[in-house]
Amino acid sequence: MGRSIIEVRLEDISCPLGCKKEDEVVLTGHDLLHDLSGEFTIVKCISCGLMRTNPRPTPDTIGYYYPEDYGPYLGTQVRQAKHKGLTNIKKLIKPFVKSVINFKTTSLPPLKQGRMLEIGCASGAFLHHMAFQGWQVEGIEFSEKAAHAATKLGYRVHAGPLETAPQPDEPFDLIVGWMVLEHLHDPVGCLKKLREWAKQDAWLVLSVPNAASQSFRFFKSRWYDLHLPNHLYHFTPHTMELVLEASGWELVKVQHQRVLNNMIASTGYVLRDKGYAKLGQKLINLPVWAGRLSYILYPLAWLLSVFGQTGRMTIWARIK
Ligand SMILES: [Zn+2]
Numbered sequence: 080m081g082r083s084i085i086e087v088r089l090e091d092i093s094c095p096l097g098c099k100k101e102d103e104v105v106l107t108g109h110d111l112l113h114d115l116s117g118e119f120t121i122v123k124c125i126s127c128g129l130m131r132t133n134p135r136p137t138p139d140t141i142g143y144y145y146p147e148d149y150g151p152y153l154g155t156q157v158r159q160a161k162h163k164g165l166t167n168i169k170k171l172i173k174p175f176v177k178s179v180i181n182f183k184t185t186s187l188p189p190l191k192q193g194r195m196l197e198i199g200c201a202s203g204a205f206l207h208h209m210a211f212q213g214w215q216v217e218g219i220e221f222s223e224k225a226a227h228a229a230t231k232l233g234y235r236v237h238a239g240p241l242e243t244a245p246q247p248d249e250p251f252d253l254i255v256g257w258m259v260l261e262h263l264h265d266p267v268g269c270l271k272k273l274r275e276w277a278k279q280d281a282w283l284v285l286s287v288p289n290a291a292s293q294s295f296r297f298f299k300s301r302w303y304d305l306h307l308p309n310h311l312y313h314f315t316p317h318t319m320e321l322v323l324e325a326s327g328w329e330l331v332k333v334q335h336q337r338v339l340n341n342m343i344a345s346t347g348y349v350l351r352d353k354g355y356a357k358l359g360q361k362l363i364n365l366p367v368w369a370g371r372l373s374y375i376l377y378p379l380a381w382l383l384s385v386f387g388q389t390g391r392m393t394i395w396a397r398i399k
Pocket residue numbers: 094095096097098124125126127128129
């Protein structure tokens with residue numbers, strides 16, 4: 080990390096589904112999160128519809144776009160004292176709220192405890208959550224700093240890309256990846272690898288931005304989940320199914336998440352550009368204060384999710 084822009088190299092790649100190289104340009108944009116230099120184009124494969132960032136930074140130089148303060152690494156740190164400060168009233172309300180509200184951001188099929196692998200486990204918050212429920216957990220994390228934080232919690236975590244991760248000792252019952260597949264240079268190769276590491280009846284659960292939502296068309300280059308150039312693929316339920324199929328997986332269920340983070344932060348980008356820098360930035364820095372707001376906005380998010388319009392989805396897949 081800490082590379083200069085001069086060291087970032089770009090590569091031109093074809094559709095990973097092996098289609099004829101015929102693409103249409105969807106849009107052009109740049110890094111809005113850290114305002115790092117470089118302009119990037121999203122193209123759509125004319126044969127299958129899969130959208131990708133092309134050309135894109137090479138695997139060995141994309142670290143430039145993951146600075147040390149990269150939000151997702153920080154946002155998943157386990158806060159040890161989390162449950163200590165609950166007042167009695169909150170303790171009473173919490174189970175009730177949990178039974179009514181389901182954001183579907185990390186929803187899992189009904190499963191009994193077993194072995195779980197999380198790809199892109201960041202600082203280990205979800206590993207911690209699942210271990211607490213009796214799962215044997217392992218992780219893979221690209222950021223060394225985040226991987227170190229997860230290891231310190233006592234979990235086995237491979238620091239580095241999925242491509243270099245060693246074969247596990249035993250296959251997994253569940254493999255999850257929260258907002259990570261779109262960051263991978265070779266999603267098909269990686270999903271094939273995960274298939275090899277999964278038990279025959281295992282589940283694969285992934286969340287990704289949903290580029291089929293109207294908000295993608297509306298916000299265009301200011302759509303928060305474009306996240307250029309870190310997001311190399313921009314999936315829809317249809318292209319997600321194709322990518323899974325090409326990797327030996329079968330899409331079982333698509334769940335539209337009941338959160339509006341993507342839309343709120345996209346609005347922030349628009350406001351920032353229109354001169355409302357302070358308010359815009361507040362909306363963009365959503366993870367810091369989104370907790371309560373997501374409860375308030377839940378009814379609207381729920382309604383939009385019915386129509387597949389929240390901009391993020393969680394998919395369940397099984398071995399084909
Ligand atoms: Zn294609």
